[in-house]
Amino acid sequence: MIRMLLSVLGPEHAPPVRRTVALMTVTGIVEGLSYALLVPLLRALLGSTPGDAVPWLIAFGAAFSVFAILRYRADLSGFRAGTTLLRGMYHRLGDHLARLPMGWYGGNRVGEVSALAGPGVLQAMGVIAHLLAPFVAACVTPLTIVFVILAFDWRLGLAALIAVPVVAVIQVRTGRSSAATDEEAARRGTEATGRVIEYLQAQPVLRAGGRAEERFRLLDDSLRDLQRANRRSTLSALPGVVGLTFTVQALFTVLLTLGAFLALGGEIGAAEVVAILVLATRCADPLLSLTDIDGKLRGARSVLVRLDALLRTEPLPEPPEPVRPERHDLEFESAAFTRSGRAVLDGLSLTVHEGQKLALVGPSGAGKSTVLQLLARFHDVDSGAVRVGGVDVRSMSTDDLMSRIAIVFQDVYLFDGTIEENVRLGRPDADDAEVRAAATAARLDEVIERLPGGWSANVGEGGALLSGGERQRVSIARALLKDAPIVLLDEVTSALDPVNEAAVHEGIERLMAGRTVVMVAHRLRTVERADHVVFLDGGRIAEEGSHGELARLGGRYAGFLEPQIA
């Protein structure tokens, strides 16, 4: 468990964890040894001169004080190590998620990462802060007590020692038999989180379509599955709980019977038997708590396994010696890219000269957005190459590549903050004048004037307080501020009102000026602005040329845009 924790966190966290475990082990031993003093103490108390018990009482008090101080320090150390690890884990996870290819984000990732990064990390890191001390105490203290009993009487000690492998076997077997059900419970937990997020995010769509109840049923089913999985997980641990309780009871009975037998034979005194039985009861509590701690440890372990798998997901490889291109022409050479076993791009070759505008046109699913994603290296091609200024994007550092590209997506995400903060994301070190100039060029100034609070107006989560067109203007202002030589545009297809549409087009016009542009185009007005048009279908170029040439050709492109041309 500790090894897994350290493999997830990185070896630099090993020293404080080892120190904490060592301190907890010493604390457990001291606790066991302090109980050892009960034997002479009880022997004196129950003997003919109870006054002899005073020095033992003092020694017991002193030993227990040392234990209390050590316990305090061990708990503090565990808590400190836990909070440090928590911070380290968040940093590691954050850094790793930022390096994962954009292509990784999809499917059920939001639910999976939310469950892992929120309660999952807290649960896994709580091992050091809250579970390690009771776990070490539950193992070390009874073991020390067994050796103490062994030192007082080898026969009673031997009887107690037999319980050690029995407890170990029960623990290991329970762990093994619960592994599959724990895993299932964790998987169901992730699914349920995903369903909750989906249900909340999709409320407007569900209500508009009158499907809220139907999707709630899916969420309800998922929560019921989770409940069943948790029940199975609890039931699979039940034989371990019963086995451990039975072992502890049996140990006590054996010690009592054997002690009575030895005392009747006059081999040990009645006081010693009572003292050893008291020691045995001191073993019972920590041993019985093992089942509860074990359940929690297993839960944390399953989170650690999933964190480990996430952290092992390979980011796209960075070149050891990155190359910086001198130009900004773009090229696809026989690029092939597969998704879910299906060819999305099939040997695509095309060139965009520096300062030129390429429009990608084609039916839905043709691979247009994928071309933009491969240029920004959200994924790597399976074969062939994608080049910027003659340099393969895989030979450029991600930071360098991203600094040369400004992207305006169809779906604009704004962070919950002011308009100014959202525009500044384009270039965080820009001065106020530059931010305002970019906003004016994107015709965002009109929006800002209208909003109460102006520049400082809050846009709400995801930009919910702005209209679609206004969000687009913020995104164009961001791209203008970035002032990157390459612009990738995924054209807005949703209907904008005439004022917003004119403003967005004006902003885009300014953004494209003098830059190398690749745009996914759906509208005649946009393709007319392009120097070159590529009509994609099924990941291949079906036709290419200027808008005029393709329109005259009367082929697929002309047919596709015909309603608009008409």
Ligand SMILES: Nc1ncnc2c1ncn2[C@@H]1O[C@H](COP(=O)(O)OP(=O)(O)OP(=O)(O)O)[C@@H](O)[C@H]1O
């Ligand atoms: N995350 C994904 N996993 C698997 N397949 C995907 C994924 N995203 C897209 N695809 C598939 O890749 C193909 C190309 O998608 P792409 O988004 O590039 O098409 P497009 O031409 O931009 O379509 P549209 O105009 O509708 O946006 C589609 O068939 C799509 O189903």
